[in-house]
Amino acid sequence: MRKDVTRDPGAVADxxxxxxxxxxxxxxxxxxxxxxxxxxxxxxxxxxxxxxGRKFEALRKAEERGTPVGFxxxxxxxMKTGDRACQWGxxxxxxxxxxxxxxxxxxxxxxxxxxxxxxxxxxGDEFPYDESxxxxxxVVAIRVETITARLKLS
Numbered sequence: 736m737r738k739d740v741t742r743d744p745g746a747v748a749d750x751x752x753x754x755x756x757x758x759x760x761x762x763x764x765x766x767x768x769x770x771x772x773x774x775x776x777x778x779x780x781x782x783x784x785x786x787x788g789r790k791f792e793a794l795r796k797a798e799e800r801g802t803p804v805g806f807x808x809x810x811x812x813x814m815k816t817g818d819r820a821c822q823w824g825x826x827x828x829x830x831x832x833x834x835x836x837x838x839x840x841x842x843x844x845x846x847x848x849x850x851x852x853x854x855x856x857x858x859g860d861e862f863p864y865d866e867s868x869x870x871x872x873x874v875v876a877i878r879v880e881t882i883t884a885r886l887k888l889s
Contacts, residue, residue, distance in 0.1 A: 736883075737885075739885055739886050739887055739888075740883050740884070740885050740886075741883065741884050741885075741886065742882070742883055742884070743884065746828075746884045746886065747830055747882055747883075747884045748776070749828075750808060750809075750810055750828050750829065750830045750884055751776045751781075751808060751830060752776075752855070753810040753811070753828075754808035754809060754810045754830075755810070756771045756772060756773055756774070756808070757771070757772055757774045757781070757783075757806050757807065757808040758770065758771050758772075758806065758807050758808070759771075759772055759783075759790070759794075759804055759805070759806050760804060760805030760806065760807070761790070761793040761794065761797065761804055761805075762793065762802075763789065763792065763793040763796060765789075768789060768790075768793055770789075770790050772785075772790070773852065773856065774808075774852065774855075775851045775852040775854065775855035775856075776851070776879075777851045779878065779879050780876050780877065780878055780879065781806065781834065781876070781877040781879060782848040782849075782851045782852050782874060782875070782876055782877075783852070783874075783875050783877075784848075784849060784852060784872050784873065784874055784875070785872075785873050785875055786871060786872055786873060791873060791875075794836050794838065794875050795836075795838060797835075797836045798835075798836040798837055798838055801835070803833040803834060803835055803880060804833065804834060804835075804836055804877060805831075805832070805833050806830075806831075806832055806833070806834065806877065807829060807830065807831045807832075808829065808830050809827050809828065809829035809830075810827070810828055810829075811826065811827055811828045812825055812826070812827045813825065813826040813827070825887070826887055826888055826889065827885075827887050828884065828885070828886050828887070828888070829884065829885050829887075830882055830883065830884050830885075831882070831883055831885070832879055832880070832881050832882030832883065833879075833880050833881045833882075834877040834878050834879045834880050834881075835877065835878045835880060836875060836876075836877055837875070837876045837877075837878065838873055838874075838875055838876075839873070839874040839875065839876050842869075844874075845869070845872070845873075845874045846864065846869065848874040848876060849862075849864070849869075849872070849874055850862065
């Protein structure tokens with residue numbers, strides 16, 4: 736493994752906590768599909784919400800087929816400059832991984848998954864939900880199977 740790559744759970748969790756969004760790598764009948772999503776994580780599971788559309792259908796099909804999806808998230812991006820072209824680039828911390836999709840159907844578990852997401856973005860523990868919107872909102876859980884962090888700090 737490269738010297739700037741780690742599987743350290745603390746490093747991985749810290750990056751997932753600070754990343755503003757994650758990019759999902761999916762495939763559907765139209766081909767490869769990459770889409771940024773809001774997300775949060777707890778206990779080795781990534782949570783996101785979806786209602787309808789290509790993203791949700793691709794996730795649902797991945798669950799049906801039992802095929803993994805890919806994801807990545809990054810934070811602390813800072814451009815590096817220099818006198819030569821090869822000196823330019825970025826400093827960053829990122830994670831890259833794969834996982835198995837499960838569309839959450841249990842209402843209590845769905846509310847809990849949304850709570851994890853809301854806690855990341857809004858802070859706090861308890862949030863009021865509009866029940867009519869909650870009934871239309873799908874929560875997707877991605878059980879992480881592989882994940883590595885890259886710490887490119889110089």
